[in-house]
Amino acid sequence: MEKNEVACLITLISENPDSYMFHTPNIRHTDKQAEAIGIPILSWPTQGVKEEELDDLQAALVYAVEKYGIRGIVTGAIESVYQAARVQRICRYLDLWCFNPLWQIDQVNYLGRLLKEGFQVIICGVYAYPLDASWLGEELTEEVVDRLAGLQEKYKINPSGEGGELETFVLDGPIFQKRIEILGASQCYANYRGQFVIEKMRLVDK
Amino acid sequence: MMKQILLVDLCREKDSLSRYEFVDPIAATLGSSGYLSMAIHFSDVTGDEMENYDKIILCGTALKDDGYQETLCLFSWIKQCEKPILGICAGMQVIGAVFGGKIVPQPAIGLEKMVIVKNSPLLGEAREIEGYHLHNYCVTLPDGFMLLAGLPRAANAFQHETRPIYGIIFHPEVRNRWILDRFANL
Numbered sequence: 001m002e003k004n005e006v007a008c009l010i011t012l013i014s015e016n017p018d019s020y021m022f023h024t025p026n027i028r029h030t031d032k033q034a035e036a037i038g039i040p041i042l043s044w045p046t047q048g049v050k051e052e053e054l055d056d057l058q059a060a061l062v063y064a065v066e067k068y069g070i071r072g073i074v075t076g077a078i079e080s081v082y083q084a085a086r087v088q089r090i091c092r093y094l095d096l097w098c099f100n101p102l103w104q105i106d107q108v109n110y111l112g113r114l115l116k117e118g119f120q121v122i123i124c125g126v127y128a129y130p131l132d133a134s135w136l137g138e139e140l141t142e143e144v145v146d147r148l149a150g151l152q153e154k155y156k157i158n159p160s161g162e163g164g165e166l167e168t169f170v171l172d173g174p175i176f177q178k179r180i181e182i183l184g185a186s187q188c189y190a191n192y193r194g195q196f197v198i199e200k201m202r203l204v205d206k
Numbered sequence: 207m208m209k210q211i212l213l214v215d216l217c218r219e220k221d222s223l224s225r226y227e228f229v230d231p232i233a234a235t236l237g238s239s240g241y242l243s244m245a246i247h248f249s250d251v252t253g254d255e256m257e258n259y260d261k262i263i264l265c266g267t268a269l270k271d272d273g274y275q276e277t278l279c280l281f282s283w284i285k286q287c288e289k290p291i292l293g294i295c296a297g298m299q300v301i302g303a304v305f306g307g308k309i310v311p312q313p314a315i316g317l318e319k320m321v322i323v324k325n326s327p328l329l330g331e332a333r334e335i336e337g338y339h340l341h342n343y344c345v346t347l348p349d350g351f352m353l354l355a356g357l358p359r360a361a362n363a364f365q366h367e368t369r370p371i372y373g374i375i376f377h378p379e380v381r382n383r384w385i386l387d388r389f390a391n392l
Contacts, residue, residue, distance in 0.1 A: 004223060072270075074223070081338060081380065085316035088269060088340060092315065097270050099223045104231035104379050106238075 007068040009034050009041040010060055016048025021057065021083055024048075025125035025167045025195045033170060036178045036203050042067070058090045065094065072097025078105055079162040107160040108152065111145045118174050122182075124196040125167035126189075128157060133189040135166065136196040169198065178203040211236055211390060212259040213245040216266065216296045218273030220247040228266045231379040232294070232386065241390045248274070253283025261290045261389065264297025266377060269315070269340055271296075278303050290370035292328070292389045295341050298373030302345030302361070310346060312360050314339035320355045320362045320376070328372045328388055329354055329363060337362075337376030344375050 011030040012022045034041035042064050046056035064070045073091065077084040077100045084100060091098035102110065114121060121140040126132065130151065138144055148159035157165050172179035184200035213232055217224040225245070233243045244259070256262065267274060274296050284291060284304045293301040299309050318339050322332050329335075347358040356362030356375070363374045370392060378385035 081317055085338075088315045092269055092313070092342075095270070097268060099227065099268070101223055101226035103227045104234070106234060 004072075004074075006039055006074075007070050008064055009037075009039055010064055010073070011041060011043045012046050012053070012057055012060060013043055014046050014048030014053065016053075019046070019048035019053060020050050021053050021086065022046065022048065023167055026169050026198050029169070029198055029201065032180060032201060032203070033176075036172075036176045036180055038177045040068070054086055054090060057087070058094065061090060061094055061096065065096070070096070072099060074099045074101065076100075076102055078102045078107060078110070078160060079158060107158060107162065108145060108149045111140065111148065111159055112142070115140065115142060115145070118172070119170060120172035120179065121168050121170050122196065123166055124169040124198070126165070126192060126194050127167075128155075128163075128165035129192045130155065131157070131166055131192060133187065133194055136187050136189060136194055137185065140168070169196075172206070176206070179206050180204075209258065209260040210242040210244045212251075212256070212262045213243050214251055214262060214264045214297070215245050215247045216264060216274045216300065217247075217268070218271045220249065224268045224271060228268070232263060232265055235379055235383045235386045236390055239387050239390060248277070248280060251280070251283065253286065256283070256287050256289055259289060261292070261392070262287065263386075263389070264291065264293040264300055266295030266297060266340070269342060272342065274300055275303075275309055275343075284371075288369075290389070290392050291372070293371075293373040295375055295377060298361075298364070298375050299341075299343055299345040301371060301373045302348050302351075302364070305348035305350060305366075307345040307348035307351075307361075309343050310360065311342060312344040313342045314375075317381075318376075322355045322363070324352060324354050324365075326352075326354050326365050326372075327370075327392055328365065328374075328385065330388070335382070337374070337378075337382055338380035339376050341375060345373070 014022045017024045044060035046053045123135050123138045126135050151157040152159050181204045182201050186197050215229045229245050236243045319336050344360045347361045351364045354363035
């Protein structure tokens with residue numbers, strides 16, 4: 001692979017909001033992100049049943065090989081051995097390259113780098129104490145990163161949500177041709193578990 | 207002047223996407239413990255530059271990247287090098303092969319328990335530990351090496367009998383960063 005061309009994005013749409021493998025909050029809106037970036041997306045359904053959902057990921061990758069001719073995948077795995085090992089096994093079975101360029105990266109530095117490089121990110125799910133409703137819809141800023149770093153020190157929370165403590169949604173970034181503007185959203189929250197649900201959005205010129 | 211640890215990038219291509227995954231985490235771990243490091247692609251290492259470094263680490267590669275097996279002749283400098291050397295995964299296989307071991311298929315992915323069978327400066331006392339494996343191959347124990355973990359036909363960790371040369375088939379940057387600290391402190 002002398003040059004790496006991004007042929008498509010792949011999203012697994014889980015019916016189970018508590019999938020062990022896949023991100024779920026606002027996951028159906030990844031098609032809007034793909035449109036904003038300008039790269040085709042392959043959205044593949046899964047029931048999100050533990051371990052069985054890996055068959056769906058494998059089927060999606062097989063389809064991506066057939067449709068887009070992919071020779072490898074890139075994941076955003078940072079710390080999760082559970083997820084990384086399972087993706088590696090599927091790639092080995094399918095004879096695909098597997099790249100994890102964020103693997104073992106310092107999470108606070110990583111969040112800071114996202115800001116420096118112009119990513120606009122909001123928190124769209126919280127799933128662990130002491131992350132309460134006030135975090136939902138919050139945009140990632142230096143001040144928010146500092147607060148997450150403080151929670152890492154005090155509560156061992158993964159600042160980037162790698163342990164499922166929080167989930168995010170990207171509205172803009174350096175490879176976005178257009179940015180996403182949220183026009184309407186709602187929240188559901190109880191007992192340190194909640195979601196910021198995007199209901200209406202549009203693409204805006206940058 | 208404080209010398210650096212040389213990180214030899216074993217990925218098939220220079221400046222590859224895999225470098226972020228197999229070289230940078232080693233540099234970051236050493237950096238957080240106060241050690242300087244410098245990464246150089248294996249194709250640029252001649253052996254003459256070793257006097258500029260205190261220690262050498264041969265890093266791992268992606269699961270599908272076994273290009274190092276085709277370029278073993280480029281690693282003959284290891285035999286003459288007098289500095290402490292640690293080989294990680296593909297790096298261990300290279301060290302083993304340079305000293306006469308045989309690289310053999312042995313796929314493993316994920317966390318696995320291993321029994322350390324012998325005390326050593328690198329891994330400490332004999333006991334059971336868990337390590338993150340990501341390899342399609344391992345190497346047999348070469349003559350002149352002691353087995354630290356695994357089997358002679360599929361070593362998980364080894365040490366040269368008289369020189370500070372070590373190999374581990376698992377990735378210490380995942381949940382075993384203390385191993386990198388111990389190597390840096392040798």
